[in-house]
Amino acid sequence: MRTQMATEAGRTTAPSEDRALVGPNLLAVLDGVTAKPENGCEHGVGWFADQLAAEILRVAHLAPAEALAKAVEQAAELHAGTCDLDHPDSPSVAIAVVQIKDDVLRYLVLGDATVVVDTRQELRVVSDTKTQRTAGAKAADVEHALTGEIALQDVRRVALLSDGAARAVDLFNLFDWRQALELMAANGPDDLIRKMRAVEKEDAKAVDWPRQKISDDATVVYLDR
Template sequence: MLIQLATKPGSVNADNEDCAACNPRAMVVLDGLTARTDTGCAHGVAWFAERLATSILDHSHLDPTEALRAGILHTAGLHARSCDLTNPATPCAAVGIVKIDGDRLRYLALGDVTIVIDSGTNQLAISDLRVNKTALAERAEADALPADSSDKAAALIKMKRAEIAARNTPGGYWIAAADPSAADEAITGEMPLFAVRRVAVLTDGAARAVDPFSLYSWRGALDVLTNDGPRELISQVRAAEESDPLGKLWPRNKISDDATVIFLDRT
């Protein structure tokens, strides 16, 4: 069994708000949600994502839902006295967890991290895309503006405020922040380990290789990971981003996004 990991920030001028961690029994990938408004936290999204990923992995002997719950509780405790965790924009992250538990593979997705499981004949892609159903008007307005528009930044802030209003609320979307009950809203599942050939966990910045860039199908993306590794897949995503510097071909909030992949190959 081979496990490979790669991560690359979207910009050399900003922290990488993705974080990944793994051990022989578990893989954890987090995608911190960029803060465009005040968060009430002195530490920042990258700090939060790193500590939450570490804590989830520390609890990887538990079921993925319980590991996430414990990780959220622990991380909240690290800055509850210094930061306002009741702020609706408190640092948060999308989460993907894969655990090998005896003869079973268990998975959890909360937010738009994507888990791809390959049986050899079929590929199952799991991602929680409820956030895409929020702030629809504001998202369309921001997407319609090219990256060099003077109105782009204001449109993105407007979109973020509308998203925050729907965050961790019934009918909205759920994300790992300061409330451990969000773990109960995750997409979870399991399957026999013998039926699993390859597994990839990707932040949305890396999953751009499939959607929206259409460089590959999921099978094709897994083949790149098998033959050339996660760094190569991320490099190809970067090349596609650079070919569309104003986001006109592929409208997107970030021209270049943080990108992270953990890849497990059992062949």
């Protein structure tokens, strides 16, 4: 199996709040939710994403939902003594996780991150753009995640994307998902981001494609079997 990763900040004036994980049996993309000025936390969203990512790797042997719940609990403990974790705008992330274990691919999506699985029978696209639940200070939020599993022998390739990268397909319509996977197979996930950035620059005032962020942090993890 071959795994490739690409990530790029949405602005040159601020660091990306996306994070990507590639572990022995686990892939993940974390997309930090843009912080409001008053969020009850003295740490940045990037800090929270870093802590959560580290905790997820530590418990990567567990099933994705259980691993994320434990990781949320542990990350919360790291700043419970200094920050108001009950604040509604406390740092959080949208997250996509894929675990490969025991000849099964298991996936989890919480928030507007995306998992795309190309199998021998179908193309499965998983994202939650309606409820906008994210992983923050409460492990109970993980109960709202979309989860599933697929026999590994049926899987051809997989992509995990933050919403800033998925907009290449679901906002700009540069490709459909199958074409996006073909592009990444041929040129790597960085080419998808490159082509999307070109469109963003052409529509710098968000006229042709109305959007809240002219350019967003974009991260892709791509696995090809």
